[in-house]
Amino acid sequence: xxxxxxxxxxxxxxxxxxxxxxxxxxxxxxxxxxxxxxxxxxxxxxxxxxxxxxxxxxxxxxxxxxxxxxxxxxxxxxxxxxxxxxxxxxxxxxxxxxxxxxxxxxxxxxxxxxx
Amino acid sequence: xxxxxxxxxxxxxxxxxxxxxxxxxxxxxxxxxxxxxxxxxxxxxxxxxxxxxxxxxxxxxxxxxxxxxxxxxxxxxxxxxxxxxxxxxxxxxxxxxxxxxxxxxxxxxxxx
Numbered sequence: 001x002x003x004x005x006x007x008x009x010x011x012x013x014x015x016x017x018x019x020x021x022x023x024x025x026x027x028x029x030x031x032x033x034x035x036x037x038x039x040x041x042x043x044x045x046x047x048x049x050x051x052x053x054x055x056x057x058x059x060x061x062x063x064x065x066x067x068x069x070x071x072x073x074x075x076x077x078x079x080x081x082x083x084x085x086x087x088x089x090x091x092x093x094x095x096x097x098x099x100x101x102x103x104x105x106x107x108x109x110x111x112x113x114x115x
Numbered sequence: 116x117x118x119x120x121x122x123x124x125x126x127x128x129x130x131x132x133x134x135x136x137x138x139x140x141x142x143x144x145x146x147x148x149x150x151x152x153x154x155x156x157x158x159x160x161x162x163x164x165x166x167x168x169x170x171x172x173x174x175x176x177x178x179x180x181x182x183x184x185x186x187x188x189x190x191x192x193x194x195x196x197x198x199x200x201x202x203x204x205x206x207x208x209x210x211x212x213x214x215x216x217x218x219x220x221x222x223x224x225x226x227x
Contacts, residue, residue, distance in 0.1 A: 004158075031213060043159070043204065045214040056214055091158060095213065101166065103149055104215060108158035 002026045004107035006092050012113045013082055021077045021110045023092030032075045033093040033104060034067065036060070043091065049075065079112075087114045117142045117209050121218035128195055129226055136190040136221045138205035143183050149215065150179050150190050151204040159204065163190070195225045 005024045013019045025032050034046040048055040049067055066078045075094075079086055089111050093104040118141045128134055138148070147166045151159040163172045163179040165188065171180040178191040188205055202222045206215035 006158075033213070033215075035215070042219050043206070043215075043217040045216070048213055058214070093159075101147075103161040103164040104213070105161060106151075106159040111156075 004092055004094055004105050006090075006107035006110050008110060009108065010111045010113070012115065015084055015114050016081050019079050019082055019112065021079075021090050021092075021112070023075045023077070023107060024073050025075055025092070025094030026105055027073070029094035029096050029105075031055075031095045031097065032067075032069070033095075034077045035091045035093065035106075036088040037091065037109075038088045046077070046090075082112075082114045084114050087112060117207060117216045119205060119207055119216050119218040121203075121205060121221050123221055124219065125222040125224075127224045127226060130195060130197060132195050132225075133191065133193050134195055134223070136192070136203050136205075136223070138188040138190070138218055140186045140188075140207045140216075142209060143186050144209060145183065146208045146210050146213075148179075148181055148188050149206045149208065150177075150188075151206065153202045153204055153220070162203075192223075195223075197225050197227055199223060199225050 007022045032049045035043050037043045045058050047057040047061045064080045068076050089109045091106050091109045093106045095104045096102040120139050122137045149164045150162040165172045165181040176193040181188045202220040204220045206217045
């Protein structure tokens, strides 16, 4: 069964450094998402992306964050200057549509640790 | 603002029991509700999706119901097995870029 793949599985970065998290969505999916889960807390929506544009973003997704689909297969999340509070598990997801008919499929996540 | 709550936070049952997990949400204007399973240190596995026009969905031993007017959903697991041990999350899609709003989850342990 097709799946969403994320790399790396674990990223350790010094505070203030830039980090790029990578995702390969399911091949026929058109809608892409990033979520995060701080340890012990709820999964939180960050951003949705369709047709090379951001569809919606949360309050968390400030100017330090950006997303990109650099080619036909990858979807990336960049954090420009990481903070301690950015430490979390980051999940990429994709879906065929946004009309509520099909589920979002999630990757296994990237655990980001900021030192 | 949509709020999603799950009760109980944790549940321990002996193998073979039938059980019900509860999810409630504050805004009934939703497109769909999705149930997920999360194993420790892993991603989210989609279990069932119920569209707003549906009352229930079934997959194997799992049955999810939706009462949109009262803002509630339940996940029924029949004949539980140790392999069902995981955290179960419900998430509501209220449109607006298709974002999901998640509950805090129910941590289930099925004991031999």
